[in-house]
Amino acid sequence: MTQRPGIASPEEDPNVEILCASPPCFMHELDPAWLGLLSWEQIRAWRRAERAALIARRLAVPVAARLERDDAITVHVRAAVPDLARRHVGFYWPFKGEYDPRPLARALHREGARLALPMVATKGRPLIFRAWRPGTRMMQGVWNIPIPAQGEEVTPDTLLVPLVGFDARGYRLGYGGGYYDRTLAAMAPRPVAIGIGFENGRLATIHPQPHDVRMDLTVTEAGATGIGAGSGPAEPTP
Ligand SMILES: Nc1nc2c(c(=O)[nH]1)N(C=O)[C@@H](CNc1ccc(C(=O)N[C@@H](CCC(=O)O)C(=O)O)cc1)CN2
Numbered sequence: 001m002t003q004r005p006g007i008a009s010p011e012e013d014p015n016v017e018i019l020c021a022s023p024p025c026f027m028h029e030l031d032p033a034w035l036g037l038l039s040w041e042q043i044r045a046w047r048r049a050e051r052a053a054l055i056a057r058r059l060a061v062p063v064a065a066r067l068e069r070d071d072a073i074t075v076h077v078r079a080a081v082p083d084l085a086r087r088h089v090g091f092y093w094p095f096k097g098e099y100d101p102r103p104l105a106r107a108l109h110r111e112g113a114r115l116a117l118p119m120v121a122t123k124g125r126p127l128i129f130r131a132w133r134p135g136t137r138m139m140q141g142v143w144n145i146p147i148p149a150q151g152e153e154v155t156p157d158t159l160l161v162p163l164v165g166f167d168a169r170g171y172r173l174g175y176g177g178g179y180y181d182r183t184l185a186a187m188a189p190r191p192v193a194i195g196i197g198f199e200n201g202r203l204a205t206i207h208p209q210p211h212d213v214r215m216d217l218t219v220t221e222a223g224a225t226g227i228g229a230g231s232g233p234a235e236p237t238p
């Protein structure tokens with residue numbers, strides 16, 4: 001807001017003309033999602049398209065670059081959660097260009113950690129976990145993801161959660177089944193959730209919904225952000 005030089009201020013003369021640099025309404029400049037104007041239907045369509053683009057981008061990264069990036073992530077996870085080997089860690093068997101947590105899992109096993117893998121026991125229900133150690137006999141689960149062939153259900157206290165996309169507040173996009181959201185909502189006490197993604201999966205927002213569960217820590221090849229990274233506790237979910 002500017003005033004004409006030499007003219008009284010509005011406090012001095014309520015009739016003085018104020019010149020504004022912009023039109024009076026900025027509504028056209030605001031993100032419709034921020035205004036709550038996007039429906040879940042629209043957000044779901046956006047997420048579907050975004051997921052496909054992110055997965056394609058991730059699969060296009062050459063193998064050598066992936067290995068280097070994965071090594072950097074492993075280093076950042078260990079630095080951000082120094083007591084990982086004393087935890088009961090639910091990791092995952094990688095597919096579609098995800099970070100490969102198996103070298104980390106093997107190292108943690110050598111250091112005495114308990115490990116577990118997720119599986120879809122019932123569609124539309126939370127994931128369940130079975131114990132894993134090097135040499136565990138595996139079979140094909142849904143989506144042909146290998147799962148331990150047998151074993152009682154176990155309850156990890158810390159989960160490595162694969163991210164297709166994520167935002168700076170720790171909200172994530174997965175494959176769209178809602179499995180990790182359901183799992184984290186159902187487990188009590190809630191395990192520590194360590195989201196693992198790549199810088200090329202970073203988004204301005206994922207348009208979070210009430211069912212979306214935030215990661216406690218998000219790790220990429222560039223480093224870790226969140227509680228364990230020393231930036232203080234996450235804000236409560238809005
Ligand atoms: N490596 C890895 N393992 C993982 C996961 C993951 O994200 N990464 N999961 C993380 O969740 C679970 C598997 N997730 C799955 C998610 C969806 C479907 C599925 O059947 N989808 C249906 C349609 C999805 C929909 O409901 O729209 C399909 O493809 O036909 C299967 C497994 C457990 N294991």
Ligand SMILES: Nc1ncnc2c1ncn2[C@@H]1O[C@H](COP(=O)(O)OP(=O)(O)OP(=O)(O)O)[C@@H](O)[C@H]1O
Binds near residue numbers: 172
């Ligand atoms: N706690 C829950 N209870 C019931 N349904 C849920 C729950 N959490 C998520 N869902 C449903 O699952 C679907 C998940 O969609 P969303 O786009 O959030 O998946 P995602 O986070 O990418 O998937 P995932 O968690 O499997 O990686 C939505 O339709 C949502 O309503």
